[in-house]
Amino acid sequence: MGKTEGTVHVVILAGGSGTRFWPVSRMERPKQFLSISETGESLIQATARRNMPLGGGNAPVWIVTNGLQEVITREHVPTARILTEPFGKNTAASIGLAAAHICKEDPNSIMVVLAADHAVQNEAVYQKTLEEAVRLAQVTDNLITIGIKPASPNTAYGYIKKGEHIQDNGFKVNRFFEKPSLERAMQYFDSPDFFWNSGMFAWKTSVLRSLNEYAPQLFSGLSEYTEFIGTENEKKELKKFFEKIESISIDFAVLEHAKNCAVVCSDDFGWNDVGSWDAWAEHYSKDEKGNLVKGDVMIFDSENCIIRSDNRFVALVGCENLVVIECKDATLVCARDQVQDVKKIVAALQANGRFELI
Amino acid sequence: MGKTEGTVHVVILAGGSGTRFWPVSRMERPKQFLSISETGESLIQATARRNMPLGGGNAPVWIVTNGLQEVITREHVPTARILTEPFGKNTAASIGLAAAHICKEDPNSIMVVLAADHAVQNEAVYQKTLEEAVRLAQVTDNLITIGIKPASPNTAYGYIKKGEHIQDNGFKVNRFFEKPSLERAMQYFDSPDFFWNSGMFAWKTSVLRSLNEYAPQLFSGLSEYTEFIGTENEKKELKKFFEKIESISIDFAVLEHAKNCAVVCSDDFGWNDVGSWDAWAEHYSKDEKGNLVKGDVMIFDSENCIIRSDNRFVALVGCENLVVIECKDATLVCARDQVQDVKKIVAALQANGRFELI
Numbered sequence: 053m054g055k056t057e058g059t060v061h062v063v064i065l066a067g068g069s070g071t072r073f074w075p076v077s078r079m080e081r082p083k084q085f086l087s088i089s090e091t092g093e094s095l096i097q098a099t100a101r102r103n104m105p106l107g108g109g110n111a112p113v114w115i116v117t118n119g120l121q122e123v124i125t126r127e128h129v130p131t132a133r134i135l136t137e138p139f140g141k142n143t144a145a146s147i148g149l150a151a152a153h154i155c156k157e158d159p160n161s162i163m164v165v166l167a168a169d170h171a172v173q174n175e176a177v178y179q180k181t182l183e184e185a186v187r188l189a190q191v192t193d194n195l196i197t198i199g200i201k202p203a204s205p206n207t208a209y210g211y212i213k214k215g216e217h218i219q220d221n222g223f224k225v226n227r228f229f230e231k232p233s234l235e236r237a238m239q240y241f242d243s244p245d246f247f248w249n250s251g252m253f254a255w256k257t258s259v260l261r262s263l264n265e266y267a268p269q270l271f272s273g274l275s276e277y278t279e280f281i282g283t284e285n286e287k288k289e290l291k292k293f294f295e296k297i298e299s300i301s302i303d304f305a306v307l308e309h310a311k312n313c314a315v316v317c318s319d320d321f322g323w324n325d326v327g328s329w330d331a332w333a334e335h336y337s338k339d340e341k342g343n344l345v346k347g348d349v350m351i352f353d354s355e356n357c358i359i360r361s362d363n364r365f366v367a368l369v370g371c372e373n374l375v376v377i378e379c380k381d382a383t384l385v386c387a388r389d390q391v392q393d394v395k396k397i398v399a400a401l402q403a404n405g406r407f408e409l410i
Numbered sequence: 411m412g413k414t415e416g417t418v419h420v421v422i423l424a425g426g427s428g429t430r431f432w433p434v435s436r437m438e439r440p441k442q443f444l445s446i447s448e449t450g451e452s453l454i455q456a457t458a459r460r461n462m463p464l465g466g467g468n469a470p471v472w473i474v475t476n477g478l479q480e481v482i483t484r485e486h487v488p489t490a491r492i493l494t495e496p497f498g499k500n501t502a503a504s505i506g507l508a509a510a511h512i513c514k515e516d517p518n519s520i521m522v523v524l525a526a527d528h529a530v531q532n533e534a535v536y537q538k539t540l541e542e543a544v545r546l547a548q549v550t551d552n553l554i555t556i557g558i559k560p561a562s563p564n565t566a567y568g569y570i571k572k573g574e575h576i577q578d579n580g581f582k583v584n585r586f587f588e589k590p591s592l593e594r595a596m597q598y599f600d601s602p603d604f605f606w607n608s609g610m611f612a613w614k615t616s617v618l619r620s621l622n623e624y625a626p627q628l629f630s631g632l633s634e635y636t637e638f639i640g641t642e643n644e645k646k647e648l649k650k651f652f653e654k655i656e657s658i659s660i661d662f663a664v665l666e667h668a669k670n671c672a673v674v675c676s677d678d679f680g681w682n683d684v685g686s687w688d689a690w691a692e693h694y695s696k697d698e699k700g701n702l703v704k705g706d707v708m709i710f711d712s713e714n715c716i717i718r719s720d721n722r723f724v725a726l727v728g729c730e731n732l733v734v735i736e737c738k739d740a741t742l743v744c745a746r747d748q749v750q751d752v753k754k755i756v757a758a759l760q761a762n763g764r765f766e767l768i
Contacts, residue, residue, distance in 0.1 A: 367755045370745030387728030
């Protein structure tokens with residue numbers, strides 16, 4: 053693919069905190085640095101690797117992160133260009149920041165925007181889908197979201213209803229839907245028109261000029277900041293810009309208002325957002341009683357348990373449906389049907405000033 | 411009480427391994443060094459303290475232990491005289507060893523024999539009972555066991571059926587019974603004649619001459635060894651003696667055969683042998699959901715759990731009826747109804763050569 057079609061730049065948003073993966077995930081080492089593969093490759097490393105082939109190969113990778121995670125991010129993906137936000141201000145700011153840098157260097161480019169901490173099992177189908185989104189971005193001015201055929205009536209994901217056909221698997225977006233009730237999720241699941249909103253995007257970097265229409269404050273701040281990219285005042289100006297702007301997601305700031313939204317619809321490629329220890333365990337094989345055991349662990353009379361020991365010996369006797377995670381300075385014992393509540397621990401630790409544990 | 415009535419010597423048997431208290435209890439620091447009180451007093455310290463008043467006060471305390479535990483035993487009970495066995499050879503040998511030393515110094519004495527790792531809640535009733543046993547030992551040549559009115563049809567204890575009345579609460583022993591089935595335990599519990607065999611004894615030290623009748627090998631070995639007490643060859647001779655003798659309990663070696671067995675029957679004085687983490691927890695107060703929490707612990711939506719953290723932070727979410735014990739190098743997670751199986755872990759660790767963990 054030549055320059056005329058626009059070089060593909062991969063933008064990985066890596067500012068998440070991953071509190072549901074406590075105690076392994078911490079402020080300074082959140083979920084994207086966890087591994088879900090036997091090879092030990094971290095989620096962020098896998099994300100960078102599987103997107104490199106986009107647009108003909110060796111797509112430049114940009115990672116937007118924060119100061120706390122800058123060093124570890126560089127260790128995990130040494131080839132990436134890292135943009136460090138002075139504060140977390142949600143995805144509109146992160147994507148705007150990346151767009152400003154890419155646009156300054158390469159105005160005729162395509163941005164693919166991805167989360168750092170999602171898992172993909174079928175990389176071939178994934179790459180085919182992303183290539184199609186890139187092609188559609190090259191030939192139209194649409195803001196394209198990847199939609200995934202629901203594998204279940206999942207209530208933890210947003211949904212997209214597809215509209216008018218554009219080309220191949222590309223459609224105009226009829227409407228975005230927030231995380232639904234189970235009843236609604238069942239309806240969406242039964243309909244051929246609804247797709248999971250993966251939070252993966254592709255568009256011409258220049259198309260983000262439409263920010264001017266929907267988020268004028270963000271746009272003008274970005275425009276001012278762009279002038280300072282590459283100068284000695286870059287950091288200072290970035291801080292000024294981030295201090296001023298609103299904390300808002302790209303969905304609320306732009307996609308829900310813009311008329312040029314499209315969706316590239318794909319079969320499920322084994323995608324999930326690895327939202328809990330339970331989801332993490334799906335990526336590993338279990339023993340004959342359904343136990344997942346990682347590390348120095350002994351189990352007796354136990355079933356359907358997830359046990360991960362990073363440091364010290366752990367023994368289970370007579371346990372069922374438990375998640376036990378042992379790490380350097382803390383141990384979690386959690387019922388499998390309450391793994392979403394692990395974030396309550398992090399909130400309570402924060403409220404109690406136990407910052408060394410979060 | 412004067413010399414004529416025989417000075418009381420307290421003999422504490424402290425060679426146990428306490429594998430059901432893994433991971434806190436270890437070969438080098440078994441159960442008797444655990445605390446079950448808010449004051450932090452260990453079981454062995456409590457045992458020494460509550461028996462000191464016997465026989466008019468300041469009864470000499472002897473502790474029979476092994477080489478591994480000699481130093482920690484001395485730290486816990488600095489005033490005790492410590493007898494160190496070269497090998498564990500069960501209670502007949504331990505009691506014989508203590509008797510030999512005491513008899514050599516004080517032939518006209520009374521021995522009170524106790525386990526190091528039992529708990530007593532009502533010390534006043536306990537002491538009254540022990541004083542009565544001492545009195546009976548002073549005026550008769552009986553081998554006296556303390557019998558406790560069962561508080562439950564416990565199947566983990568042996569039982570004693572009382573016979574002919576001697577004096578006060580003292581009776582001849584009709585028969586000793588091993589740990590019963592639940593059905594039998596219910597019968598014993600309903601009968602006025604059955605008492606828990608506490609494993610606490612009192613007798614004239616000299617009465618152990620009856621060993622000659624029931625355990626002649628042990629008796630002759632002891633007699634030989636006694637000649638060397640206080641000489642430079644004492645240790646060497648003790649080893650020779652222990653190498654030769656049978657490993658047998660005082661119950662099997664003597665009490666089940668002897669005709670001069672008596673029982674002093676007592677109301678329950680809140681005695682238990684602290685046989686598991688569950689029994690340990692009985693000694694502490696719980697929160698309104700029945701959780702016992704010791705150490706740096708947070709719990710959410712959890713009920714009837716026992717959580718002890720000695721070193722690092724532990725968090726529980728959505729757990730019920732669990733025992734979670736965290737210590738320096740290991741963590742136990744166990745269903746409360748399977749606490750007896752904790753010893754399986756120790757057995758497996760031993761089988762796998764993980765000696766650092768036992």
